[in-house]
Amino acid sequence: MSQDIQAEVLAKVAEVFDKHVPFHNLLGLGIRRYDASGVEVEIQMKPELIGNIHQKILHGGVTATVLDVVGGLTAFSGLVISRDNWTVEQLQQRLQTLSTIDLRVDYLRPGWGEVFSGTGTVIRAGNRVSVCRMELHNEKGSHIAFGTGTYMVG
Numbered sequence: 001m002s003q004d005i006q007a008e009v010l011a012k013v014a015e016v017f018d019k020h021v022p023f024h025n026l027l028g029l030g031i032r033r034y035d036a037s038g039v040e041v042e043i044q045m046k047p048e049l050i051g052n053i054h055q056k057i058l059h060g061g062v063t064a065t066v067l068d069v070v071g072g073l074t075a076f077s078g079l080v081i082s083r084d085n086w087t088v089e090q091l092q093q094r095l096q097t098l099s100t101i102d103l104r105v106d107y108l109r110p111g112w113g114e115v116f117s118g119t120g121t122v123i124r125a126g127n128r129v130s131v132c133r134m135e136l137h138n139e140k141g142s143h144i145a146f147g148t149g150t151y152m153v154g
Helices: 003-019 022-027 060-082 088-097
Strands: 030-035 038-044 050-052 099-107 115-125 129-138 143-152
Touching: 003 022, 003 030, 003 060, 003 088, 022 060, 030 060, 038 060, 050 060, 060 088, 060 099, 060 115, 060 129, 060 143
Parallel strands: none
Antiparallel strands: 030 038, 038 115, 099 143, 115 129, 129 143
């Protein structure tokens, strides 16, 4: 598979995650970058996302969700670039079965901020299971949380 086709597949996946998943839309989650070099997901703080009303801190469930979305996207990109002989149809089928097996979240500090961004890296890209590490930062660069996720990719 050429790099152009890889980029096209990742762009289509980004559009699905960014525009067609109702829960992502409810949260206001947006994909800022999704290519072979990585993923960056962004979410703006809004009153509906507050978990601690006294301190106006991002809800831990929102933090976990952002990390999980980043992990899924990261795992899928690792699958796409892991070998050259995928067909678009094979990748579409694998996308339909992409799911979280396990997610661990470590909350490092309170989720204060206005804009939060999540990034991820592949630890292991397997044919059926991938493991990723994800991070969440606020607009000041404070490391809010990190996660480790295991994803079914095949």
